[in-house]
Amino acid sequence: MNNPQHMSAIYKEHILPQLSTASFEPAEVKAIIQSLEALNATDYDAYYTLKNNTDLEHVTAIFTENVAQHIYFHPKLYANEEQGLNFIASWLPLLEKGFYPDEKSTNKLVEFLQFSLSYLNSEAVSENKKTQVFQVLKHIVLSESEASLPVARFLVHQIFDIRDVLNSDFLIQQCLQHAILNETYSVVHSDKTISTFPFKIDKHFIEYFFENDWLKFISKFHYILPVGRVYMPGAYDLMLPWFSEELALFYKDHLEQTLELHKALKERLIFGEVKSLELLNIKTTENNYPIIIGLESKVWDTGDVLLFNNRDKNIPILQLDGCYMRFIHWLTADSGSHFYTEAFKDYGKHILSENSAEALPLQCIPFWFNTCHPKTGIANQTETYNTVFSKLLIEDCKDVLPTMRFQHKDFQATGTFLIQNVFQTQDNFKVWLDDFKKAGLKNPLNQFLVRTFFDAREGLAELYTTEQQEILQAYLIALAYSARDTNNAIRTQHLPFIVKTLATLCVDPGNFTRVNEISALKNIDACVEDLCNDFARGHYINENRPLNLSIIQAWFNYLGDFYYSSQQEAVWISDVLNTQGVRTATYFNAMEDDVSFFLDRAINRIITFHRKCELKQDDNLLLGAIATQIEIYLTDFLGALEKDKLNANTAKYLNEYSKGDEAGFSNLTELLVTIEGFYGIHFKQEPIAESNTTLEPVPSVKIEMEVVDINQKYVDAVLHNLENYRTSGNCDTALLQPLDEKIEEFKTWLTDDKTGIEAKFTQALYMTLLDSNLAPGTASETYGNLCRRLFVHLVRGTKMAPSYAMGLQAMANSGAYSEHLKTALLDVVDQLKA
Numbered sequence: 044m045n046n047p048q049h050m051s052a053i054y055k056e057h058i059l060p061q062l063s064t065a066s067f068e069p070a071e072v073k074a075i076i077q078s079l080e081a082l083n084a085t086d087y088d089a090y091y092t093l094k095n096n097t098d099l100e101h102v103t104a105i106f107t108e109n110v111a112q113h114i115y116f117h118p119k120l121y122a123n124e125e126q127g128l129n130f131i132a133s134w135l136p137l138l139e140k141g142f143y144p145d146e147k148s149t150n151k152l153v154e155f156l157q158f159s160l161s162y163l164n165s166e167a168v169s170e171n172k173k174t175q176v177f178q179v180l181k182h183i184v185l186s187e188s189e190a191s192l193p194v195a196r197f198l199v200h201q202i203f204d205i206r207d208v209l210n211s212d213f214l215i216q217q218c219l220q221h222a223i224l225n226e227t228y229s230v231v232h233s234d235k236t237i238s239t240f241p242f243k244i245d246k247h248f249i250e251y252f253f254e255n256d257w258l259k260f261i262s263k264f265h266y267i268l269p270v271g272r273v274y275m276p277g278a279y280d281l282m283l284p285w286f287s288e289e290l291a292l293f294y295k296d297h298l299e300q301t302l303e304l305h306k307a308l309k310e311r312l313i314f315g316e317v318k319s320l321e322l323l324n325i326k327t328t329e330n331n332y333p334i335i336i337g338l339e340s341k342v343w344d345t346g347d348v349l350l351f352n353n354r355d356k357n358i359p360i361l362q363l364d365g366c367y368m369r370f371i372h373w374l375t376a377d378s379g380s381h382f383y384t385e386a387f388k389d390y391g392k393h394i395l396s397e398n399s400a401e402a403l404p405l406q407c408i409p410f411w412f413n414t415c416h417p418k419t420g421i422a423n424q425t426e427t428y429n430t431v432f433s434k435l436l437i438e439d440c441k442d443v444l445p446t447m448r449f450q451h452k453d454f455q456a457t458g459t460f461l462i463q464n465v466f467q468t469q470d471n472f473k474v475w476l477d478d479f480k481k482a483g484l485k486n487p488l489n490q491f492l493v494r495t496f497f498d499a500r501e502g503l504a505e506l507y508t509t510e511q512q513e514i515l516q517a518y519l520i521a522l523a524y525s526a527r528d529t530n531n532a533i534r535t536q537h538l539p540f541i542v543k544t545l546a547t548l549c550v551d552p553g554n555f556t557r558v559n560e561i562s563a564l565k566n567i568d569a570c571v572e573d574l575c576n577d578f579a580r581g582h583y584i585n586e587n588r589p590l591n592l593s594i595i596q597a598w599f600n601y602l603g604d605f606y607y608s609s610q611q612e613a614v615w616i617s618d619v620l621n622t623q624g625v626r627t628a629t630y631f632n633a634m635e636d637d638v639s640f641f642l643d644r645a646i647n648r649i650i651t652f653h654r655k656c657e658l659k660q661d662d663n664l665l666l667g668a669i670a671t672q673i674e675i676y677l678t679d680f681l682g683a684l685e686k687d688k689l690n691a692n693t694a695k696y697l698n699e700y701s702k703g704d705e706a707g708f709s710n711l712t713e714l715l716v717t718i719e720g721f722y723g724i725h726f727k728q729e730p731i732a733e734s735n736t737t738l739e740p741v742p743s744v745k746i747e748m749e750v751v752d753i754n755q756k757y758v759d760a761v762l763h764n765l766e767n768y769r770t771s772g773n774c775d776t777a778l779l780q781p782l783d784e785k786i787e788e789f790k791t792w793l794t795d796d797k798t799g800i801e802a803k804f805t806q807a808l809y810m811t812l813l814d815s816n817l818a819p820g821t822a823s824e825t826y827g828n829l830c831r832r833l834f835v836h837l838v839r840g841t842k843m844a845p846s847y848a849m850g851l852q853a854m855a856n857s858g859a860y861s862e863h864l865k866t867a868l869l870d871v872v873d874q875l876k877a
Contacts, residue, residue, distance in 0.1 A: 053133050057120060059087050062113060072096070073104035074142070078114055081136040108145040115148035121155040124162045131155075132175035135182070143188035152190075153197045160201065164213040173217065181223045187237045191229040192251060198224060199252050202278060203263040205270050212271065215281050225284045244282075245289040257293055261300050268319070269310035279311070283321055291325040294333040301337035308334075309346035312353070324355035332358050339365025343373040345386035352390035360402055364451050367404045370394060379414060382424050392427065400435045400445035405454060407432065407447070408491075409465050417482035433487035437494070442536070444498050458499025462506050466495075472511045476518045483525030490537055493522065497540035500547040516548050516557065523564045524820065524861065535570040542574045546581075555597065558582045559822030566820045580615035584623065590630040592641065598623070599648045603777045604825050606652050609665045612825065620672035624679025632685045639690035646693055649673060650700055651777060674711055681717045691725035698722040753785060753792045758800060765807035765830070774817070774826035783829055786836045793837075801837075808834040809847065812871060813854060818864035831867065835874045848875040 059079075064072050072093060079090050093099070114137065121127040131152065134144075144152060156163070163173065183194045201207075202214050218224050229239045230251060240247045244260070253260040264282075271277025294301045308319050326332045335354045338347055351366055373381055374391065381387055395403075411432045415425040436445045444456040468475040479489050496515065499506065507515060523541045526534045545561045558579060565575035583597060601613035610617065631638055653673045660667035681697075689697075697718045701708045708714045761782060764775050782789050793801045808830050811817055817827025838844050854860070855868035 053120070053126075053130055054082050054084055055087065058114070058117060059084060059089070062089070064089070064093060067109070068105075068107075069099055069102045070105040071107050071110045073099050073102045074106045074110045075113070077104050077140065078106075078110070078137060078142055081140045081142070082133070083136070106142045108147075111143070111145035112148055114142065115144040116151060118151055121151070121159075124159045125167075127155050127159060128163065128168065128172060128176055131179055132172060134179050135175060138179060138182040138186070141186075143183065143186045144190045146189040146193070149183075149190040149193045153193050156197060157201070160207075160210045160213075164210055174221070177217045177221045177223065181221050184223060184228055185226060187229040187239060189231045192231075195224065195228040196252055202281070203267055205267055208270060211267075212277070215271075215278055216276070219276055219281055224281065242285050243287040243289070244285045245287055248285070258300070261293070261297075261303075265300075265303050265307045268304075268307040268322075269314065271317075273317075277317075279317070279319060279322070286321055286325050288326070288328050291327045291331070291333055294325070294337070295327055295331055298337060298340055301333055302341060304334060305337065305341075305347065305350060308350060312349055313346055318353070320353055320355075323350060323353055324358070326355075330359065332362055335366065336362050339369055341369075342376075343369050345381070345384055348373060348386045348390050348394070352394055360448065360453075361451060363402065364404060364448050367402070367448070368406065371404065371406050371410050375410060375414075379421070379424060382427075392431065395431045396434070398435070400439060400447050401453065403435065403447055405447045405449040405456065405465075408436070408456070408461065411436075412466075412488060415488060416478065417486060417488065418478045429487045433490070437487060437490055444494055458495040458497065459502050459506065461495050462499055469507070469511070472507070473514045476514060480518050480521050483528060484522045484533060484537060485525070485529045489522055490533065493519070493537050493540050493544075497544045500544045503544075503548060512548055516545060519545050519548075520560055520564070523567060524863070526567055527862075534568050538564070538568055538571045539574060542571045542578065546574070546578045549578075552582065552585070552588050555582065555593075563820055563822040563824070566824070576614045579613070580618060583615055584618055586626070590626065595627060595630070595645070596641075599645050600773065600775070602648065602652055603775075603780075606655065606666075606669060607776060607780070607825055609663065610669065617672060620669075620676040624676045625683045628680050628683035628685075631688055632683070638688065639693065642689055643693040643696075646689075646697065648777065649677065650696070653677075654700070674708065674714065677708075678711065678714045678717070681721065682713065686721055686724050689721050689724075694718075694721040694725050753782075753789050755798075757781075758789075758792070758804070762800065762804055762807060765804075765811060768811075768826070769814075769816075774823045776826050776829055779826070779829045779833065782833055783836075786833070790837065805834070805837055805843075808837070812851065812868060813860075815861060815864055818861060819867055820863050827867075831871055835871060839875050839877070844875045848872045851875075 062075070064075060067075065076090070076093050076099070079085060079087060079093075084090060115134070117130065120130045162168065163176065180194055180198070183190045184198070185191070198214060198218065202211050202218070205211055224242055227239050227241050228251075229237050230247075231237050240251075242248070249255055249257050249260055253263075267278045271279070294304065304322075308323055311317050311319050323334050324332060325334060332355065335351070335358060338351055341347070348370065351370065354363075354366075370391070374387075381391070384391075411428055414420060415428050415432075439445075444458065444461075446453055446455045448454065466475075479486070479492060482489060484490060484493070496503065496519070503512065503515070519541050523538060526538050526541075542561065542564055545564075549557050549561060562575045562579035565572040583594060583601075598616065598619050601616055604612040605614070605616040631642065653670055656666040656670035656673070660670060698721075701715055701718045708718070761778055764771075764773065764778050768774050793804070811827065811830040812834060814827070815821075817823050817830065819827070821827070838847055851868050852872045855865045855872070860868070
């Protein structure tokens with residue numbers, strides 16, 4: 044608290060003895076009386092005289108300029124700095140009563156303070172005295188008087204004068220401690236009216252403190268921002284309440300000054316380690332953030348990354364587009380070397396990872412692909428960016444391409460747009476895709492490409508030539524198989540995209556090699572099993588396309604796969620058997636050529652599998668279901684087939700089977716009647732033994748699977764199939780199956796054979812082992828499995844087994860084969876060594 048006794052002593056000794064009231068008006072005398080009371084100078088003789096003046100009883104006190112000067116204007120007291128400070132400190136009771144210095148006295152006060160500031164800042168002045176002085180200054184600044192503006196201006200100017208940094212900081216600390224310059228100041232106009240303004244950086248502040256010159260203020264403002272003691276409050280903290288929308292508007296209209304402010308803020312953040320978020324994120328009344336927006340107007344350094352990282356997270360995305368582009372340019376500058384800076388580690392990575400894709404520019408996609416290219420990308424950069432962008436552009440987007448920023452708008456990325464405008468690889472499509480293909484589906488870039496092609500799938504035929512579409516299909520198939528090396532989430536999310544895209548690309552009829560490749564992808568994961576089966580069904584059973592012999596032959600070839608896999612492979616065969624009988628008959632009825640040979644082979648194959656199902660259905664209920672479906676097909680097919688389409692051999696074969704004891708169609712009246720009709724055409728009423736009908740020889744090997752003998756004719760047929768399946772396209776598993784079932788009998792037969800066929804047989808089987816088209820996971824996997832099993836049966840234990848094992852092991856480890864075929868070959872090697 045102030046000491047009134049001490050304060051009044053100054054007046055008693057130096058002021059009151061010289062005070063003459065003769066020249067004062069009564070109202071002024073009344074004001075002097077109140078002043079003396081405030082100063083606790085009531086023991087002064089003149090006080091009693093004045094107080095007892097009855098003429099003053101009804102007079103209102105007026106603290107005029109004349110009175111103020113008698114109280115406050117005593118220049119001689121300032122000659123001694125200690126005495127001057129005591130004099131100032133003694134004013135506090137007067138100020139609390141509302142008696143303020145006039146302009147002349149205030150100017151003298153300011154002059155003394157400027158001269159004595161270093162002394163006031165020294166240890167010679169007690170903390171209590173300093174507190175008293177600044178309490179006086181606070182009262183003056185807050186007063187609605189002529190003294191307010193000069194004192195406030197003195198404080199502001201001295202604070203901004205960093206030539207005397209010690210005193211500037213001293214005033215800053217005192218103003219912060221005593222809450223000076225954070226409320227209001229007053230201006231007395233020429234007409235004596237008074238205006239009170241808050242301490243805000245606005246037009247009034249610039250007018251009264253910086254001669255109405257914004258640039259003068261801004262220059263000093265920028266200089267003082269980085270100045271101060273580390274970890275101590277400074278000018279920024281003092282001025283924080285001053286920041287205003289008008290200041291933001293100034294920066295919005297003055298880019299050069301905005302760029303200068305960036306420098307000051309970076310010095311504060313980097314060297315002073317003090318936050319400046321309020322100034323960095325000031326905004327106008329229109330919600331415009333000029334300091335952040337200004338970052339888009341220059342080439343960035345590490346400090347700009349720091350500033351942008353500290354932006355207000357509520358800034359509208361539209362205002363950030365240019366900044367994000369500058370950020371991408373910074374990431375790519377100097378060959379990406381900024382990746383290794385602390386700025387990227389601490390701020391750059393955060394800028395990317397804290398966002399959603401919706402805030403980022405579309406240009407992030409080419410940046411990602413260029414930086415993380417599997418052939419040219421740098422390992423540690425690739426790992427970081429792949430982690431960031433796979434999260435933003437893949438995981439967070441679920442099953443669609445991301446929505447991003449493009450041309451200052453929200454933009455839903457599409458596969459067609461990315462292919463046409465981002466990747467633009469039509470001229471070197473194969474080379475470009477080959478680099479990615481080697482990386483496999485575990486690479487996030489490939490995952491994004493898969494989504495891109497999937498999104499564009501309906502337009503791929505227009506985007507790429509036929510040759511390029513073939514390249515794309517090969518790429519997608521390779522990625523599908525590489526999915527086995529990924530985790531379940533990636534595999535189940537992206538395999539359906541691949542299969543659906545391939546299904547769109549492979550839409551034209553006739554390319555059954557590719558159809559089978561795509562259909563075989565179901566073996567990779569159950570998530571695409573239905574897709575692959577439906578795709579194959581759409582090609583093999585498409586009633587909108589005309590039938591042909593190749594398709595019908597494929598049906599009966601795949602009947603073996605359907606049977607041996609217990610309805611797991613070629614599942615569409617079930618639809619063939621249930622629905623295509625009449626359609627097949629209609630096709631053959633319309634043919635003028637003799638098709639009896641084809642029909643004989645087809646019916647023999649169907650009956651072979653019906654017999655197998657009938658014999659084994661007690662052990663496997665699924666085989667009973669296949670038998671029933673075959674009966675449906677035969678009933679529909681033969682019922683609609685014209686009677687002259689089957690030759691005598693086929694009619695006889697059907698008739699004998701339908702009446703056989705081990706199997707047949709004894710309970711199928713409709714089918715039996717139909718077969719009797721075919722038989723009757725060739726053998727009208729004559730017993731078979733006495734028939735004079737000359738049967739045309741059928742140039743085919745008829746294999747009845749369950750009763751076949753191992754003989755030269757049969758072995759020649761098997762060897763012919765093994766040596767020619769590539770050109771004929773007929774991987775006849777039904778032909779090979781009896782050898783597997785009667786392998787010991789076959790080995791005995793080979794022992795007795797003198798023609799040298801064993802070596803040919805073994806070599807033919809060996810070549811099938813190296814055929815990638817027969818590898819696990821392919822459409823002909825069943826045929827390949829049989830060949831590998833037969834090869835092991837024939838070679839294991841022979842003197843050639845070590846040589847074959849050595850050769851196969853070398854081939855498997857050569858790097859020339861897929862992982863699946865390599866594994867299959869090494870499995871054969873292990874069996875040969877067992």
